[in-house]
Structure formats: structure tokens, C-alpha cells
Amino acid sequence: GEEVAQTPKHLVRGEGQKAKLYCAPIKGHSYVFWYQQVLKNEFKFLISFQNENVFDETGMPKERFSAKCLPNSPCSLEIQATKLEDSAVYFCASSPAQTGGYTFGSGTRLTVV
Amino acid sequence: AQTVTQSQPEMSVQEAETVTLSCTYDTSESDYYLFWYKQPPSRQMILVIRQEAYKQQNATENRFSVNFQKAAKSFSLKISDSQLGDAAMYFCAYRSRDDMRFGAGTRLTVKP
Secondary structure, three states: OOOOEEEOOEEEEOOOOOEEEEEEOOOOOOEEEEEEEOOOOOEEEEEEEEOOEEEEOOOOOOOOEEEEOOOOOOEEEEEOOOOHHHOEEEEEEEEOOOOOOOEEOOOEEEEEO | OOEEEOOOOEEEEEOOOOEEEOOEEEOOOOOOEEEEEEEOOOOOOEEEEEEEOOOOOOOEEOOEEEEEEOOOOEEEEEEOOOOHHHOEEEEEEEEOOOOEEEOOOEEEEEEO
């Protein structure tokens, strides 16, 4: 499709529970990115993929966050043992090349209570 | 890491007037792209305009245009004939082969 599909739109988890977010990039887009946007509106880069390979993971808090992009499956971002400060909107974006613009998904709002 | 600075946390404009949002960036790269994204209350990120660094001509998309000053590393967005629907957060973004960064955003209010 011509849009980046993120599911679910909203997710509520109790502190300590696991959260899993999904992203289907635009067909033909080789690059997938995950960003975290907290209430202050700042975008924090988490991780990027080139096809199924991690391209850049310098933003990932690795002790609790993991991500995958497997062939023929939506990409996923998983947070083990969520904390209150993980509450944010998580955006996925894809692009066809290493440069140029992204197309963003509509985001998943994660609320940790 | 490259930095992107939006020095105006908030801006206000009267409907039908023109407003300019500022953005500066820091880079040692010669090949990169610059973008302005709009984020309305729905949180959807919408690409407004893009500029390739190698192009000297300023990009224009209908009422939106940029003033790209490569030597000064400045990339401002001008919105002409502002409309109520233009009210949103606007993010300036920089992308090179290895990096993409966003500014902190400017909240634009449009007064009727």
C-alpha cells in the first residue's frame, strides 16, 4: 500500500507489562525507522532498518527495547517491562532510499499506568 | 551528531497573513536533504516541503516556500495567505546518508 500502517493506534499497559507495536512500511521501501515522541514533542530516534538488517540502533535502550523487521511480516518494536516514562507516541516511518524524505505512519500512543 | 535548531517555540499569525518559521542546522556533510513536517493535533506527520542541498533554487509548494541559505545553514519556511488549517506543530528535519534529526518544533497558531 501507499501508507505506513501502524497498529495498534492506542495501547495501555500496566507498569512492568510487555508492549508490542507493529509497523507495515510502504511496499518497496527498504528503510524503516522508529521514533519516540514524548509529551514535549521532541522526536527521539530509536532504531532503523535496511530491509531486515539493523542499520542504526544508537537510540535504542537495549535493556528493555528490541525491534525486528522480518521478511513478509510487519516490523515490530517490543518493550519488555514497561516503565511510566515509556508513555509516548511511537512513530514508524519508511523511505525507499538512504536519503530523501520519510513517510510516517499515524503512530501508536502507548500509555503506561 | 548533526543538530537542528528551531529557535521559535511558538509563533502566531493572523489569517491571510504571512509567517516565517526559522530553522538552522549544523553539518559537515555536503550531500543532505532538509524537510519541513507539519503535525496537527491528530499527531499525523505530514511532509510539507523538501529541499535537496545540491539545489540552489528554493523549493515551493503552493503557499509554502523555503529560504535555503546553504552557507549560513539556514532553512526557513514561509507560509503565505495563512489559513486556520495551518495551525499545527512544525518540525524542521535534516537527513544525510547516516543521520536524520528533527528540531524541537514550532507551534503555529492562526488567529481568525
